[in-house]
Amino acid sequence: xxxxxKKFTYRVYARKSSETEDRQxxxxxxxxxxxxxxxxxxxIKINDEEIATESKSAKEPYSREAFENLLKEIESxxxxxxxxxxxxxxxxxxxxxxxLVDLLDRGKLHQIITNLQTYKKTPSDIFVFQLxxxxxxxxxxxxxxxxxxGLKKKCLIGYPPRLTxxxxxxxxxxxxxxxxxxxxxxxxxxxxxxxxxxxxKYSVRKLQQYADKVxxxxxxxxxxxxxxxxxxxxxxxxxxxxxxxxFFYADIGNGEKERCELHKSLPRMIxxxxxxxxxxxxxxxxxxxxxxxYESFPYKESLRCGNCNGSVTAEHKYQLICPKCKKKFTxxxxxxxxxxxxxxxxxxxxxxxxxxxxxxxHKNSNCxxxxxxxxxxxxxxxxYVRNNLEISPALRNxxxxxxxxxxxxxxxxxxxRRISWEREKNNKQNSYKELIMMKAKKLIEENEFMEMxxxxxxxxxxxxxxxxxxxxxxxxxxTEARKNFDFATGVSEIFENGNYxxxxxxxxxxxxxxxxxxxxxxxxxxxxxxxxIKGLKEAKAKNEQFEPKKYEADNEKTEVFTSVRPTLxxx
Numbered sequence: 001x002x003x004x005x006k007k008f009t010y011r012v013y014a015r016k017s018s019e020t021e022d023r024q025x026x027x028x029x030x031x032x033x034x035x036x037x038x039x040x041x042x043x044i045k046i047n048d049e050e051i052a053t054e055s056k057s058a059k060e061p062y063s064r065e066a067f068e069n070l071l072k073e074i075e076s077x078x079x080x081x082x083x084x085x086x087x088x089x090x091x092x093x094x095x096x097x098x099x100l101v102d103l104l105d106r107g108k109l110h111q112i113i114t115n116l117q118t119y120k121k122t123p124s125d126i127f128v129f130q131l132x133x134x135x136x137x138x139x140x141x142x143x144x145x146x147x148x149x150g151l152k153k154k155c156l157i158g159y160p161p162r163l164t165x166x167x168x169x170x171x172x173x174x175x176x177x178x179x180x181x182x183x184x185x186x187x188x189x190x191x192x193x194x195x196x197x198x199x200x201k202y203s204v205r206k207l208q209q210y211a212d213k214v215x216x217x218x219x220x221x222x223x224x225x226x227x228x229x230x231x232x233x234x235x236x237x238x239x240x241x242x243x244x245x246x247f248f249y250a251d252i253g254n255g256e257k258e259r260c261e262l263h264k265s266l267p268r269m270i271x272x273x274x275x276x277x278x279x280x281x282x283x284x285x286x287x288x289x290x291x292x293x294y295e296s297f298p299y300k301e302s303l304r305c306g307n308c309n310g311s312v313t314a315e316h317k318y319q320l321i322c323p324k325c326k327k328k329f330t331x332x333x334x335x336x337x338x339x340x341x342x343x344x345x346x347x348x349x350x351x352x353x354x355x356x357x358x359x360x361x362h363k364n365s366n367c368x369x370x371x372x373x374x375x376x377x378x379x380x381x382x383x384y385v386r387n388n389l390e391i392s393p394a395l396r397n398x399x400x401x402x403x404x405x406x407x408x409x410x411x412x413x414x415x416x417r418r419i420s421w422e423r424e425k426n427n428k429q430n431s432y433k434e435l436i437m438m439k440a441k442k443l444i445e446e447n448e449f450m451e452m453x454x455x456x457x458x459x460x461x462x463x464x465x466x467x468x469x470x471x472x473x474x475x476x477x478x479t480e481a482r483k484n485f486d487f488a489t490g491v492s493e494i495f496e497n498g499n500y501x502x503x504x505x506x507x508x509x510x511x512x513x514x515x516x517x518x519x520x521x522x523x524x525x526x527x528x529x530x531x532x533i534k535g536l537k538e539a540k541a542k543n544e545q546f547e548p549k550k551y552e553a554d555n556e557k558t559e560v561f562t563s564v565r566p567t568l569x570x571x
Contacts, residue, residue: 008081008110010039011050011070015089017057028053031085038115039083046083058088059140061095071099074108083113087129088136097133101126155250158263165243166190166220166230167269182267189215191269193235194244198274200281200301200504208235239282244268245275265468273526277508298503299358299377299514306517308364314356314374320344321351328353358516370519378495378503380521385510386492388533389525396485403481418467425463432456484528 014031026034032051039046054066062068067090073079084090090112091097103109104121112119112129119125151161159180164170167190169183193211196202202210211217212229219234221227230238242248246268249257262268270278281301297314305312320331324347327339331352336343344350359371391399435452438444444452487509494506507514510529515522525533 008044009079010044010046010081010083011052011073011079012036012039012046012083013067013070013089014051014053014085015058015064015067016055026085028055031089034085034115035083038085038113042113044083058090058092058096061093067096071103074103077108080108080110081113082109082111086114086116087112087119087132088139091133092136092140094134094137097130097137100133101130104129151250152252155252155260158261158266160243160248160260160262161250163222164220165241166217166234166238167244168266169220180263180266183220186217186220187267187269189217190238190244193217193238194270194274194278197239197278197281198270198508200508201501204235204239205232208232211235239278242272242275245270245272247272263465265465280513281508297356297358297374298501298507299374301504302507302511303358303514303516305360305367305369306515306522307369308360308362308367310364310367311361312358312516313361314358317353317355317357319353319355321353323347323350360516369516372516372519372521377521381495381523382492384523385495388536389488389510389529390490390492391485391488391532391536393489396489399485400482421463421466425460425467428456428459428463432460480528484532488529488532 012032012035014028014035016026016028016031032053035051036046052066052070054064056064058064058067070079070082074082082090090100100109100112104112104119104126107121110120116132117125117128119129154161159178164180164183167183167187168180170178171181189211192215193207196210197204197207208230217230218227219225219230238244243262246262246266248260248262250260251257252260300312300314303312304310318330318332319328321328322337322340322342324342325337325340327337329338331344334344337347356374357371358374358377360367360369362369432453435444435449435456439449487506491506491510494502498506509526511523511525513524515524
């Protein structure tokens with residue numbers, strides 16, 4: 001044995017990956033202890049400098065630094081024997097396994113000692129070693145298929161196969177069956193953050209500061225990170241993520257990402273329409289970009305050309321009327337009147353003019369759409385909302401009063417639904433317990449037991465999902481209704497006298513886009529305001545005295561409001 005020690009030089013190799021392939025594998029320290037016991041049983045003394053360790057996956061060739069150094073030492077003749085706990089520690093891919101076999105064939109590698117057997121340069125040993133490494137590769141490939149199958153199933157159920165985003169959290173169920181739940185700490189705060197961006201008043205950087213200093217939003221606590229303020233890039237990722245709107249994209253088996261719907265039990269932070277509005281505000285689909293015109297032109301973000309569907313830009317026009325020759329000219333970068341030559345600083349009481357013009361960028365060379373002044377847009381928007389949408393405080397109060405009555409009925413209905421589903425859940429759980437008792441007493445066959453067990457588990461799961469989907473919807477609808485009716489009261493004042501921020505917020509709330517065609521505006525209202533406008537038109541057509549312009553009808557003493565009640569409230 002002492003002569004054999006002089007002929008062989010050894011290296012111990014130990015590896016453990018953090019990936020799924022090695023979850024059940026011994027730790028590196030345990031592998032080293034086993035290898036030392038193995039060396040002692042062969043009469044081999046191992047020093048610490050003769051041990052190579054690393055924590056990397058063996059699925060890909062040429063990716064492990066310690067393993068590559070080991071092969072270089074074998075090629076140079078410095079090492080000619082390996083001690084490892086198992087062949088799959090050395091390789092889980094065909095290329096690295098073939099390299100080891102080649103070294104055995106060429107005599108560079110004399111032996112590989114494992115807890116199973118010692119592999120030498122013999123046909124049978126090489127065949128068995130190849131078989132063991134091939135089996136390791138097959139196990140790894142099968143696990144990859146199983147993982148992909150599980151991820152696909154999770155996507156189809158409605159849960160993204162990833163860590164939860166801020167505002168949601170993972171439940172603590174069994175591994176592989178974890179669901180998403182709304183995070184009670186952050187859900188409403190993140191929803192508020194998205195609504196603030198939709199208002200048009202906040203840039204991404206201001207939104208990040210508001211989230212940190214005002215809302216005190218902190219990232220989800222993980223094992224090694226979390227509980228920190230959201231970064232600017234984190235805000236961008238949130239704004240570009242469709243999950244808060246109720247859907248996501250994932251590869252479910254065909255190599256291309258497909259749309260999947262979020263599970264119905266998960267509440268949405270925003271609607272899908274609002275998500276695409278955010279992407280339009282960010283200018284690039286899923287890729288945020290701030291507009292340099294944000295604080296100058298309130299209509300630019302929403303305005304499109306009706307002829308070529310191109311963007312509409314805006315610019316300031318500064319002009320001056322010469323008091324001597326009455327010539328109107330653009331005065332920036334000029335010192336004199338281009339007609340009479342009088343210097344601008346020598347003019348007496350010159351008349352300065354300032355206009356803001358919106359015009360198409362002419363995406364199509366055949367587009368001849370002209371320009372329109374901002375004051376014309378202001379006047380048009382003021383007249384439009386005043387004649388079609390705006391309501392009096394009396395009508396708002398009347399609508400909300402009767403809306404409260406309807407919502408109270410809906411809340412009562414929700415309570416009854418919850419009681420019904422709680423009863424159903426308890427019945428199914430009791431049936432499940434009785435089934436277990438029958439199985440314990442051997443009163444039921446195995447196949448029948450399994451079939452009934454799966455059916456009851458599915459029924460319990462459906463009842464739990466239904467209970468999650470119930471609760472607070474009437475309150476949410478009422479809150480949204482109050483916001484819509486408050487907006488419809490006095491909205492014309494915003495477009496007539498409001499500043500650019502107020503106009504920007506009103507546009508974001510009222511319409512999804514504006515179209516400029518033939519120097520006229522076309523407005524596409526959001527669905528809720530389209531419904532209000534439709535109801536008002538029908539109510540006025542039914543009763544001409546509805547909403548008098550010179551005075552407010554007393555809705556407690558007249559039949560004017562009562563006569564159109566079904567017309568308005570059915571929407």
